[in-house]
Amino acid sequence: MPEDNSGQDRRDARDPWLLDTHELGRRPGSSLPVRREIPVGTALGVPDVITVPEGAPVSVDLLLESVVEGVLVTGSAVAPTEGQCSRCLDPMKGTVEVDLTELFAYPDSTTDETTDPDEVSRVVDDRIDLGPLVRDAVVLALPLVPLCSDDCAGLCTGCGVKWADLDAGHGHETIDPRWAALVERLEESEAQVADGSEDSEPSAPAGSFPDDTSANGSDR
Numbered sequence: 001m002p003e004d005n006s007g008q009d010r011r012d013a014r015d016p017w018l019l020d021t022h023e024l025g026r027r028p029g030s031s032l033p034v035r036r037e038i039p040v041g042t043a044l045g046v047p048d049v050i051t052v053p054e055g056a057p058v059s060v061d062l063l064l065e066s067v068v069e070g071v072l073v074t075g076s077a078v079a080p081t082e083g084q085c086s087r088c089l090d091p092m093k094g095t096v097e098v099d100l101t102e103l104f105a106y107p108d109s110t111t112d113e114t115t116d117p118d119e120v121s122r123v124v125d126d127r128i129d130l131g132p133l134v135r136d137a138v139v140l141a142l143p144l145v146p147l148c149s150d151d152c153a154g155l156c157t158g159c160g161v162k163w164a165d166l167d168a169g170h171g172h173e174t175i176d177p178r179w180a181a182l183v184e185r186l187e188e189s190e191a192q193v194a195d196g197s198e199d200s201e202p203s204a205p206a207g208s209f210p211d212d213t214s215a216n217g218s219d220r
């Protein structure tokens, strides 16, 4: 339907990620610098970890070059990021920068005939779509485990307060498992004493008999 087609064209024309290559021409060797800020349509990345938020401006600094097979795009993109430190959970703001290199093949080129559109991007109606190129590169460049600083000490497991906000000597009273076993034995012997069993012989310390020592040795 004609109405639908024109609607599609108008949408495409408004899509800021579509670059018109008309001005570049198709003479191999000609080039065209492109610098602009383009807002991301939907947030990129992992929510609550790190994202380029919806509507954030991505600064692209590109060179479009006409080559025999199509349009070669090289350059970089920089975008603001928001997230939280995965150790101390502090909110973080930063930037992500990616290098870009991508060939957009002409529709009538050998590349077009010999490759799949999934493998090599295409020039469509003299336009190239930077959206997928930049999105993929930015998502890959975002850290999986964002940190406010490389040496962030995170949170005290005892109280959940940031180590950075705690005194140097901060700690929680815990009994070392090795000491815990000793405490248990101490309590047992105290209980025996409390029983006051007069007829039982005083218990000799373990290992005082040669038999015990050899038994211990064979057990190991």
Ligand SMILES: [Zn+2]
Binding pocket: 085, 086, 087, 088, 089, 090, 147, 148, 149, 152, 153, 154
């Ligand atoms: Zn941190």
Ligand SMILES: [Zn+2]
Binding pocket: 156, 157, 158, 159, 160, 161, 170, 171, 172
């Ligand atoms: Zn603590």
